[in-house]
Amino acid sequence: MDTIYALSTAQGKAGVAVIRVSGPNAMLSCAALCGDVPMPRRASLRVLRDRAGGHLDEALVLTFPEHQSFTGEPVVEFQLHGSIAVVSAVLDVLGQHEGLRAAGPGEFTRRALENGRLDLAQVEALGDLIESETEAQRQQALRVFSGDLGKKCEEWRKNLIRAAALLEATIDFADEEVPVDVSPEVTELVSLVQSGLRVEIAGFSAAERIRSGFEVAIVGAPNVGKSTLLNALAGRDAAITSEFAGTTRDVIEVRMDLGGLPVTLLDTAGLRETEDAVESMGIERARSRADNADLRVFLISEGQKPEILPRDGDIVLRAKADLLDDFDGAISGKTGFGLSALVDQITKTLGVRASGAGLATRIRHRQAMQRGLDSLDAAMALIPLGEEMADIAAEELRTSIRALDSLVGRIDIENVLDEIFSSFCLGK
Numbered sequence: 001m002d003t004i005y006a007l008s009t010a011q012g013k014a015g016v017a018v019i020r021v022s023g024p025n026a027m028l029s030c031a032a033l034c035g036d037v038p039m040p041r042r043a044s045l046r047v048l049r050d051r052a053g054g055h056l057d058e059a060l061v062l063t064f065p066e067h068q069s070f071t072g073e074p075v076v077e078f079q080l081h082g083s084i085a086v087v088s089a090v091l092d093v094l095g096q097h098e099g100l101r102a103a104g105p106g107e108f109t110r111r112a113l114e115n116g117r118l119d120l121a122q123v124e125a126l127g128d129l130i131e132s133e134t135e136a137q138r139q140q141a142l143r144v145f146s147g148d149l150g151k152k153c154e155e156w157r158k159n160l161i162r163a164a165a166l167l168e169a170t171i172d173f174a175d176e177e178v179p180v181d182v183s184p185e186v187t188e189l190v191s192l193v194q195s196g197l198r199v200e201i202a203g204f205s206a207a208e209r210i211r212s213g214f215e216v217a218i219v220g221a222p223n224v225g226k227s228t229l230l231n232a233l234a235g236r237d238a239a240i241t242s243e244f245a246g247t248t249r250d251v252i253e254v255r256m257d258l259g260g261l262p263v264t265l266l267d268t269a270g271l272r273e274t275e276d277a278v279e280s281m282g283i284e285r286a287r288s289r290a291d292n293a294d295l296r297v298f299l300i301s302e303g304q305k306p307e308i309l310p311r312d313g314d315i316v317l318r319a320k321a322d323l324l325d326d327f328d329g330a331i332s333g334k335t336g337f338g339l340s341a342l343v344d345q346i347t348k349t350l351g352v353r354a355s356g357a358g359l360a361t362r363i364r365h366r367q368a369m370q371r372g373l374d375s376l377d378a379a380m381a382l383i384p385l386g387e388e389m390a391d392i393a394a395e396e397l398r399t400s401i402r403a404l405d406s407l408v409g410r411i412d413i414e415n416v417l418d419e420i421f422s423s424f425c426l427g428k
Contacts, residue, residue: 001073001111003029004103005094007087014082019090022108025099026074030063032097033078033090040065048078050093057086071108072115113409120409121149124362128211135260136354140210140361149359152200153404156193156372160401163189167394170387183383190376190383190397197373203358204366209294211361213255213262214350217290219308220299224319229299229333230254230267233343251289259347261354266293295349297342299331315345365407372403 003023009016021029027037033056038044040063048056060079069075080086094100109126112118118126125144132138143149166182218226234254252267268286290296290308298306299319310316321330321337331338360366379396382389 003100004107004111005029005091005100006103006108007091008077008108009082013084017080017082017087019078019080019087019094020108021076021078021094021100022069022071022073022103022111023100024074025097026076027063029094029097029100030061030076033093034061038063041068043079048080048090050089051096056089056093057081070117071111072117073111119147119150121153121365121407122147123409125149128361133255134257134262136210137262139260140207140357144359144361149365150408152196152359153408156196157401157404159189159193160376160397160404164394164397164401167383167390167397170390171394183386186383187380190380193400194373194376194380197369197376200358200360201366201369201373203356204360206354207357207359207361208363210261210354210357213264214295214353215264215266215289215293216295216297216346216350217266217268217286217293218297218299219268219286219290219306220319221301221304221307224299224301224304225333226299227252227267229297229331230265232333232336232339233265251285258343259351261347261350263346263350266290294353295346297346313349315342315349317342368403368407372400372407375400375403 001023003021003025005019005021008018008020030037032051033048034046035049036046038046038061043060043062045058046061047058050056057080059081062077062079064070064075064077066072066074078090080090091102095102109118109123113120113123122145125141129138129141129145132141163186166186170182218229220226230252234256254265254267256263256265266289268289287308296310296314298310298314298316300306300316301319302324306316316329317338318324318328318330320334321327321332322335324330327337331342333339360369375396379393379400382393382396
């Protein structure tokens with residue numbers, strides 16, 4: 001394979017910049033710039049020089065031998081002063097070395113996958129970890145990146161291979177007397193995997209929401225205080241407010257971190273009958289986003305009824321507490337009354353939902369698990385039918401194994417690799 005190099009830290013001025021080199025010629029490039037190759041896995045201070053002997057920078061240099069690096073290849077990391085000019089000069093010198101080329105997006109991580117250092121689920125989790133904005137996202141990404149999903153898949157795979165082997169033994173010795181009925185052990189092994197898959201599939205929705213974010217829609221009639229409440233929660237003027245009804249005509253979104261959970265608050269158009277074409281479009285969008293939101297906060301004026309019915313778990317509050325004599329169940333974005341209680345309630349409600357999150361965080365994961373589960377359900381229906389259906393049951397088990405293999409990247413992954421790695425930076 002080619003030896004690749006790239007800046008692994010962010011572009012621009014910084015205290016330190018890291019350039020990574022990976023591949024068979026990594027150590028040769030290190031010797032060319034440093035004059036020697038420092039001891040593996042030990043930071044060494046070196047003067048970096050260009051091909052004419054000119055002084056480039058003074059840097060900490062780390063070397064990693066094959067099988068002991070992130071990519072599984074020989075790797076060198078140059079920790080430079082974070083000057084744009086220094087980084088540019090070192091990259092230029094590396095590009096002059098024969099056998100070295102600039103890395104593509106995600107190419108270091110792709111090599112880690114191809115060299116068996118990471119499975120496909122871990123690669124996806126690494127991308128999620130880099131993109132994580134909240135504590136819950138960080139923790140979830142780390143669970144998958146540490147290999148928890150891969151370990152579960154491996155355990156399921158071993159059980160299914162054992163079950164398939166037992167069934168195939170009855171086929172191979174169909175003309176002989178098999179001393180033990182294998183169906184109880186096969187049923188037990190398959191049932192264990194079925195239970196595990198069902199738990200993970202059930203936890204997908206919450207896990208995916210932690211990864212992409214929960215949506216909380218503020219809904220109510222025009223001029224009930226939705227935009228004022230959004231601005232109060234956001235701590236800034238995210239939405240225009242006025243005394244005229246129908247000011248909000250599109251969905252205004254504000255991203256927040258509530259208790260470590262990523263939450264997008266939605267300020268929607270006021271729900272009412274109208275002949276204004278533009279406002280009508282806003283109301284339709286409001287209804288659609290409210291229907292799809294994970295949680296709705298209803299603001300209700302005295303004597304009004306909501307245009308759409310609240311669901312179980314939705315929050316219903318009396319609007320404009322600053323104009324009321326009775327503050328029970330009321331809130332005011334203008335004065336801030338009830339804001340802390342609302343934030344606590346939203347955080348608690350979404351926290352309960354997030355507590356059921358599994359390790360499957362992407363639709364691809366859920367689909368692979370569902371294919372595996374469907375094949376196991378088919379196998380379980382065939383096992384009690386005895387030796388005549390053992391070969392078909394065994395094939396269903398093998399189909400399930402292939403579905404789990406695709407989950408962690410053993411097979412059928414080429415069509416998803418380009419999409420995954422396109423979102424990675426050059427240094428990853």
